[in-house]
Amino acid sequence: MTTTGNLDALLRETRVFPPSDEFRAQANVNDERIYERAAQDPEAYWAEQAQQLTWFRPFEQILEWNPPHAKWFLGGTLNAAYNAVDRHRESHRKNKAAILWEGEPGDSRVYTYDMLGREVDRAAHMLSRLGVKKGDRVAIYLPMIPELVISMLACAKIGAIHSVVFAGFSAKALRERVVDCDAKVVITADAGHRRGGFIPLKQNTDEALAGTDVRHVLVVQRIGEASGAEMTEGRDVYWHELAKQVPNTPYPPAEMDAEDILFLLYTSGTTGKPKGIVHSTAGYLVGANTSVRTVFDLKDSDVFFCTADIGWITGHTYVVYGPLSAGATVVMYEGAPDWPHRGRLWELVDKYGATIFYTAPTLIRTLMKWGPQFLEPYSLDSLRLLASVGEPINPEAWMWFHSHIGKGRLPIVDTWWQTETGCAMIAPLPGLTSTKPGSATRPVPGISAKVVDEEGNEVEPGHGGYLVITKPWPSMLRTVWGDDDRFRNTYFGKFPGIYLPGDGAHLDEDGYVWILGRIDDVINVSGHRIGTMEVESALVDHPAVAEAAVIGRTHEVKGQAITAFVTLREGVDASPELVTELKQHVVEKIGAMARPEEILFTAELPKTRSAKIMRRLLRDIAEGRVVGDTTTLADPSVIEQLKAAYKDSE
Numbered sequence: 123m124t125t126t127g128n129l130d131a132l133l134r135e136t137r138v139f140p141p142s143d144e145f146r147a148q149a150n151v152n153d154e155r156i157y158e159r160a161a162q163d164p165e166a167y168w169a170e171q172a173q174q175l176t177w178f179r180p181f182e183q184i185l186e187w188n189p190p191h192a193k194w195f196l197g198g199t200l201n202a203a204y205n206a207v208d209r210h211r212e213s214h215r216k217n218k219a220a221i222l223w224e225g226e227p228g229d230s231r232v233y234t235y236d237m238l239g240r241e242v243d244r245a246a247h248m249l250s251r252l253g254v255k256k257g258d259r260v261a262i263y264l265p266m267i268p269e270l271v272i273s274m275l276a277c278a279k280i281g282a283i284h285s286v287v288f289a290g291f292s293a294k295a296l297r298e299r300v301v302d303c304d305a306k307v308v309i310t311a312d313a314g315h316r317r318g319g320f321i322p323l324k325q326n327t328d329e330a331l332a333g334t335d336v337r338h339v340l341v342v343q344r345i346g347e348a349s350g351a352e353m354t355e356g357r358d359v360y361w362h363e364l365a366k367q368v369p370n371t372p373y374p375p376a377e378m379d380a381e382d383i384l385f386l387l388y389t390s391g392t393t394g395k396p397k398g399i400v401h402s403t404a405g406y407l408v409g410a411n412t413s414v415r416t417v418f419d420l421k422d423s424d425v426f427f428c429t430a431d432i433g434w435i436t437g438h439t440y441v442v443y444g445p446l447s448a449g450a451t452v453v454m455y456e457g458a459p460d461w462p463h464r465g466r467l468w469e470l471v472d473k474y475g476a477t478i479f480y481t482a483p484t485l486i487r488t489l490m491k492w493g494p495q496f497l498e499p500y501s502l503d504s505l506r507l508l509a510s511v512g513e514p515i516n517p518e519a520w521m522w523f524h525s526h527i528g529k530g531r532l533p534i535v536d537t538w539w540q541t542e543t544g545c546a547m548i549a550p551l552p553g554l555t556s557t558k559p560g561s562a563t564r565p566v567p568g569i570s571a572k573v574v575d576e577e578g579n580e581v582e583p584g585h586g587g588y589l590v591i592t593k594p595w596p597s598m599l600r601t602v603w604g605d606d607d608r609f610r611n612t613y614f615g616k617f618p619g620i621y622l623p624g625d626g627a628h629l630d631e632d633g634y635v636w637i638l639g640r641i642d643d644v645i646n647v648s649g650h651r652i653g654t655m656e657v658e659s660a661l662v663d664h665p666a667v668a669e670a671a672v673i674g675r676t677h678e679v680k681g682q683a684i685t686a687f688v689t690l691r692e693g694v695d696a697s698p699e700l701v702t703e704l705k706q707h708v709v710e711k712i713g714a715m716a717r718p719e720e721i722l723f724t725a726e727l728p729k730t731r732s733a734k735i736m737r738r739l740l741r742d743i744a745e746g747r748v749v750g751d752t753t754t755l756a757d758p759s760v761i762e763q764l765k766a767a768y769k770d771s772e
């Protein structure tokens with residue numbers, strides 16, 4: 123397996139940061155024996171954690187494992203919205219802030235648990251009025267506004283399955299996701315704010331839905347007339363208008379089976395078609411709830427600020443289900459981190475007194491690029507814990523986060539996990555674990571992660587291999603929507619009964635895990651996973667393009683940037699205009715985050731004899747390395763041509 127060129131530098135990292143006595147003393151978890159206890163009997167550990175939820179009917183069996191299919195908490199019934207909101211309305215938290223929301227233009231709203239609960243009830247009545255029933259799919263294509271959370275919880279309350287589609291996705295991407303899960307209703311906004319401009323969400327939705335079976339579109343008015351949104355009679359209805367037509371009464375929570383599906387979330391794979399990752403109600407919620415209490419040390423007094431968009435799994439778990447199920451207060455921000463100024467996030471930390479701040483390495487690298495002077499006006503004194511997710515955090519970025527945001531005193535939890543795992547899997551426990559900049563440290567209690575070689579044998583400390591999870595865990599994906607074979611092959615095909623995340627990892631001498639990135643071709647741009655095939659398909663869709671290969675190359679800020687190698691059809695001439703047009707085409711087909719950083723025209727692509735494109739060689743070229751093994755290459759002269767083309771482009 124290839125590893126990144128940074129590995130040697132990474133492993134020279136010798137700094138170790140033990141928890142402070144002060145942090146340790148107050149931590150939710152500060153007894154080392156938790157690891158051993160959980161390892162000896164993981165089922166008992168998870169059953170104990172499950173007691174933190176409110177069950178309508180207690181479960182009778184903890185686990186049924188028919189690899190690769192797991193069922194957790196069998197016989198139990200519950201409701202996710204009841205656990206995230208209503209149970210707090212019946213407690214001392216009734217009038218506690220659940221959501222502190224800030225809009226991009228600076229408008230703000232506060233929802234207490236009681237207020238949030240009333241909105242969720244109203245939205246559940248609205249969806250029900252639109253014909254949504256238990257088990258139906260509802261696609262949610264909204265910006266980071268409170269109605270996004272309300273919509274998700276309203277689905278959960280009814281027992282409908284939500285499928286949130288990131289508002290940065292294009293009409294085509296939305297259509298594909300809506301069609302795949304056969305959504306009955308789509309919830310969107312007239313438009314969304316983005317850096318002072320608008321994202322035409324309703325217009326995209328109209329384009330996406332042409333010819334589909336979607337019955338209704340529920341439209342939140344975020345912008346108003348300036349959005350230019352048009353309503354289709356009989357299909358579309360404004361949220362605020364329907365809200366007036368439904369009863370202002372509690373909506374009874376659907377009694378869901380532990381294994382009923384809570385949501386789908388589409389994620390890029392190595393083939394063009396995104397996978398609808400299926401999450402269960404109880405297992406997912408137990409995972410989310412446990413991890414906020416253990417990894418994030420969440421207390422009743424905390425204000426949790428996770429900067430991820432809810433369109434990604436991090437937002438699902440750490441803006442919505444984790445902190446709300448634990449009765450915390452969350453900060454939710456609609457806009458870009460540098461809009462209208464570079465201090466925006468720190469202004470929000472101070473304004474709302476955020477205590478836990480969770481972000482991605484790409485943001486930290488951007489902050490590093492800007493330099494620390496924009497932090498000067500802010501105290502950041504409310505913060506007590508920092509966290510990172512989405513890609514490997516390089517030690518320099520870790521140290522910058524530690525010194526400039528953490529003022530040298532806050533713990534940092536680097537959390538490795540995936541859409542498929544539901545919650546953090548490899549991460550420190552901040553009251554116990556000594557951290558090393560760049561390492562996610564070790565598996566959390568109840569998770570058995572290992573690093574294995576090609577044959578599936580555990581590697582010795584000091585070696586690398588495939589990261590695997592050897593035992594089922596509550597918040598694991600249950601299947602891929604409509605494609606159980608794909609679930610089986612992708613995740614359990616290599617080592618039977620053992621989950622393969624698709625990341626490479628190195629185990630150091632202390633048994634700490636260092637994640638090396640994807641072993642397949644999925645590209646990670648600023649924490650957004652993008653499949654090479656998705657981008658290639660979008661390029662080839664353009665009439666000028668014959669063939670395309672895209673790769674992720676190391677990028678200082680985004681983690682990875684997309685380089686596309688394109689072969690044009692005969693008779694088409696390469697030009698700077700065409701480069702612009704192709705980039706725009708990808709944006710239209712997939713979304714702005716998939717825009718290639720550079721496009722190189724080439725007469726040939728390097729291919730194996732069985733005609734598979736060798737992306738590994740393209741990565742070598744794009745990163746200026748000595749080109750690796752070319753023995754399987756059909757036409758070795760291609761490499762020289764490509765190198766010349768790449769040089770010309772610089």
Ligand code: 7RM
Pocket residue numbers: 389434435436510511512513514515536537538539540541542562623624625637639640646649650651
């Ligand atoms: C939560 C999330 C998953 C992929 C995963 C890794 C990479 C995520 C870390 C990380 C190193 C981390 N879900 N990844 N977290 N790599 N250290 N702390 O990002 O489904 O969108 O992506 O992201 O490659 O497989 S995801």
